[in-house]
Amino acid sequence: MDCCSVFQGASPSRLGYGGMRFPVVPGTGNIDEEKAKCLIDRAIRGGITYFDTAWPYHEGQSELFLGRALSAYPRGSYFLATKLPCWLVESREQAREILDQQLERLQTPYVDFYLLHNLNRNMWEKMVKLDILSLLEEYQAAGKLHRLGFSFHDSYPVFEEILRYRSWDFCQIQLNYMDTEHQAGLRGLELARSLSIPVVVMEPVKGGSLAQLPEEVAKPLQEADPEATPSRWAMRWVASQPGVAVILSGMTTMEQLEDNLDTFSPVHPLSGEEEKLVEETARRLRARLNNGCTGCRYCLPCPSGVDIPGSFQVWNNMAVYQNQRLTKRAWKNLDPEERPDRCVGCGRCETLCPQQIPIREHLAQITRQVEHFLEQN
Secondary structure (H helix, E strand, O other), X not given: OOEOOOEOOEOOEOEEEEXXXXXXOOOOOOEOHHHHHHHHHHHHHOOOOEEEOOOOHHHXXXXXXXXXXXXXXXXXXXXXXXEEOHHHOOOHHHHHHHHHHHHHHOOOOOEEEEEEEEEOHHHHHHHHXXXXXXXXXHHHHOOOEEEEEEEEOOOHHXXXXXXOOOOOOOEEEEOOOOOOOOOOHHHHHHHHHHOOOOEEEEOOOHHHOOOOOOHHHHHHHHHHOOOOOHHHHHHHHXXXXXXXXXXXXXXXXXXXXXXXXXXXXXXXXXXXXXXXXXXXHHHHHHOOOOOOOOOOOOOOOOOOOOOHHHHHHHHHHHHHHOOHHHXXXXXXXXXXXXXXXXXXXXXXXXXXXOOOOOHHHHHHHHHHHHHHHHHHO
């Protein structure tokens, strides 16, 4: 297993285990601890030493489970990452209570990598206003938090503002070959590299979207390497980007884990020809988009309450990836009161859309097409 040496005083594995998608007991939301423990044990035997979790994962079960599972191993043999749920924090005292509870949940005297979770502009401004950073620095000085960072979900300018605010030990961004200009993107990765801040990458296979590609899109990759899964191509693309220290994967099955272990033992950077193949794959996927919605949200608020960008995201992802499971989940997660069939055709949104999308026409197609797709699959 390849290791990263860019963290001062730490060399975690390049592949990290994300604790958001452990197997669950059918019909419940409860972690199937027997299966999940087998995955953790196999991961450790395979050389994975970086384990990432967070307060809300698996409705609060992830930290508790990882605390129990990892307690069987010497504390110095692995690196543990968890995050402060910034959206819950309304005071320094509340943040302190959460921190102490997390250490208890994880059955550990310290956390190796601690993050402000899910930062956007509003969340960041709240953390600064509440002076949460000085509290984290207090815990760091006491040896309870070894390295401080943040995970990020907003635009590049916000990322740059946060990254330059202090001397961070690391940061965590979403990155994959389809999201090179989304959120922090490759530009953010380059900024972090220029500041010598190691980057942990989440969503390298875009929540599973890049793990199962439409046949005609995947064909060139399959011809180039019949043994490689689409996930392996996605993981190798991320691993080839300079400045990426750890790549997280939420592995639910032993098959996924074994594929990733094989990919990272060791991981081979993409050749120039392979980079072109992945770029062509991304081009083919983007060509399948139903429209060019960028999610800028200028069209909102909709007088009828329609989540226009959210509706287009479901519709576009369905067309691009043809993934029944992910489409069903995304459609289910869209609030019924915000679905496209609530549109009354007022046209306000079209006067505001910088992409000049015929929004009313497209909204009228979504429900029928999505439900037809789900019925067929």
